[in-house]
Amino acid sequence: MLNWYSLIVESLHCILQIYPFYKMETNKLFVGNLSWNLRWQDLKDIFKEFGEVAFVRIVTDRETGRSKGFGFVEFTTVEDAAAAKEAMDGKEIDGRELRIDFAQEREEKKEENTEA
Numbered sequence: 001m002l003n004w005y006s007l008i009v010e011s012l013h014c015i016l017q018i019y020p021f022y023k024m025e026t027n028k029l030f031v032g033n034l035s036w037n038l039r040w041q042d043l044k045d046i047f048k049e050f051g052e053v054a055f056v057r058i059v060t061d062r063e064t065g066r067s068k069g070f071g072f073v074e075f076t077t078v079e080d081a082a083a084a085k086e087a088m089d090g091k092e093i094d095g096r097e098l099r100i101d102f103a104q105e106r107e108e109k110k111e112e113n114t115e116a
Contacts, residue, residue: 027054027081028074028103034058035094036067046093047073051080072103 044056058071075081089100
């Protein structure tokens with residue numbers, strides 16, 4: 001007979017070991033659902049009230065130069081980024097409700113071996 005209690009406790013233990021790496025707080029925020037009218041300086045001005053902004057980037061289409069509607073704001077400290085996330089997630093800016101989360105580092109793409 002299975003001991004369900006032990007199984008649940010073991011599962012929770014595994015999840016708790018993985019969780020900190022899944023939603024790790026960083027000093028860099030992903031900012032989604034941006035208005036196409038918003039420029040990087042506007043974004044910096046909006047977030048500077050939460051601390052020193054080290055870097056701002058709005059991602060644009062390579063061909064058209066038009067905003068893709070998301071970007072990144074990097075603070076000098078994790079605490080400032082956390083405060084900005086808490087205050088700004090869901091806030092309406094230029095008619096759009098912002099979606100903010102801690103940015104995750106990009107995984108390096110594996111190079112395929114093309115040699116025959």
